[in-house]
Amino acid sequence: MRKVLLSGMLSMLALSVTLAGCSQRQAGGDTSPAPAAATPAPTQAPKSTDTGSSGGGDRTKITVYLNTNDKPVQDVYKGIAGDYAKENPKIDVDLQFPGSEYENILKVKMAANDLPDIFDTHGWAIIRYGKYLADLRDQPWVSNMTDTIKNVVTDKDGKVHVLVLSEAKDGLTYNADLLKKYSIEPPKTFDELLAASEKLKTESKGEVTPFFFSGVDDWMIGQFFDYFATSLLISPQQNEGQNLLDNKFDWNKWSALPEKLLEMQKKGYINKDVLTAKYSDLPQQFAQGKVAFSLLGPSFADEVHKVKPDLQIGFMPVPSMVAGDAPNFSGGERNTMGVWKDGKHIEESKKVIAFFAKPENMAKIANASKLPPGLKGVESKHEFTEYYNKYASIRVFPYFDRVYLPNGMWDVMCKTGTALLAGSVTPKQYSDKMKQEVERLRNK
Known part of the structure; x- marks a missing residue:
């Protein structure tokens, strides 16, 4: 009798798992x-x-x-x-x-x-x-x-x-009307990008938030790390590409990326509602001139133009992070x-x-x-x-995570980046997490 009951329970469990998987x-x-x-x-x-x-x-x-x-x-x-x-x-x-x-x-x-x-x-x-x-x-x-x-x-x-x-x-999509209004040329370096952000925030008296990110659609945060990892670690002449491939990379060097993102947040360059904002909020705010830059391609432009048809939208490569290097695209x-x-x-x-x-x-x-x-x-x-x-002549590098990280790391970058902005992870802890997960997934 117990065998029959156990068999029945296992059958019901298998059915529920099957339905959940669908x-x-x-x-x-x-x-x-x-x-x-x-x-x-x-x-x-x-x-x-x-x-x-x-x-x-x-x-x-x-x-x-x-x-x-x-x-x-x-x-x-x-x-x-x-x-x-x-x-x-x-x-x-x-x-x-x-x-x-x-x-x-x-x-x-x-x-x-x-x-x-x-x-x-x-x-x-x-x-x-x-x-x-x-x-x-x-x-x-x-x-x-x-x-x-x-x-x-x-x-x-x-x-x-x-x-x-x-x-x-992929590069940065920007509100060309805003940059023109505040006499800003598309930045070529990360330092220029931060300077442009400060100018936008200050001269607009806080009406313009330089960057829009979403902790709900956390791939937007992951994009920051994927794009700028290439600028920091791959595109410079002296780079870490081979060390990453050979699993010899010093993950302490990764900390520069979360440090920069935290700096942007602390200086008010990122939307304050980053943890609750959604990607679907972006077109409206972009059209209203409340957001200047977005780290993604311009495929959302049609949604922006439904709100403001005559808005001029620009597109630019990812700024360089290392002195002497040039901008790049991820592709x-x-x-x-x-x-x-x-x-x-x-x-x-x-x-x-x-x-x-x-x-x-x-x-x-x-x-x-x-x-x-x-x-x-x-x-x-x-x-x-x-x-x-x-x-057309700007270098195009493969997405950083697709070449230099094992399968499964994209989600780690997104989730840990969101935790960073929530204040529950430090830049050093982010780097330690990257090292730990890379080793785990490579040995899986």
Whole structure:
């Protein structure tokens, strides 16, 4: 009797774990994942009455997970998926935007080998997702991959892992009207950035907060460390790149980054509500002239222009931190589409991706995301084209965490950075935490 009861209890427990593993949460944010809100309903174009395979009168549902939280970009994806469904009435393209939980959901799905038909690799096409992706080298768009992205998503054996819809070329987005009003040139060094912040705060009598960060969408805090780690440790001629790769880096040198962020907070260069502010608050405050700089690409510009259509928005490289060095961009793959190699609808999925790869569709995505497309021959034109042209010769480094830190460290940077601004972690403790977690994850 006890064996029967125990068996029943274990069955119920297994069922509850299974159901919990299927839940999803969503929130607003940008580049790297942001925090969670409520469970989203899938975005479909159009809805399917069946989840099975094609054949006879059945319709095939292709599930697509995408890692973008900017509504204008999501709307473009939905429009393209809708156009595909019109041309292919037996195919349903089920778009889902899990938001802040994207990375965690994909990790669970990898562990269960139960991935979406198509998914965004958000910068980790080869390193993290490589063995789960089908080879796309035979696709018609492959020959048009840009020179800057081709090697990023192609391995040594020639396998092409994903279509790169948007290349990342990340720096600082700024309110150009504010900088003009206060006679400030886009800073080229970190010291100039701090001087500009002081000028904005003082001359506006506190009406302008130089920087906006969110402890709710803590990827915004993580961005500070990822961007400026490159400026401090990688881009200078004498750098720590090899020491980081060889696990010989002196983590006491990391303390300079949290020290600078704390200095910015203490001097009033960061929004006072940093721990409770949300990414979705940024466009409104930016449009109202309350915020001058943001450490992310300009994909939120359309939301700003809904509030103030004539606001001039600028874009600049990440300032240098070491004397004699020059500014840089952080880059690599941003928005992508790859095919799960064990999916039931591989060929149909490849056709969906090929449709997104059409020049006119790539142009729509580029114009919405304000980012360079990953394919040649795409005619895109938006307000930031002039900035990409202006800074065409600026060096682009891969994201710091993707090269020099083990998988799992992004979350450590975000969470510990938030704790730093909350006053519960010191710069030295932040550095110690980085060292401890790097060693743990490398030995995992």
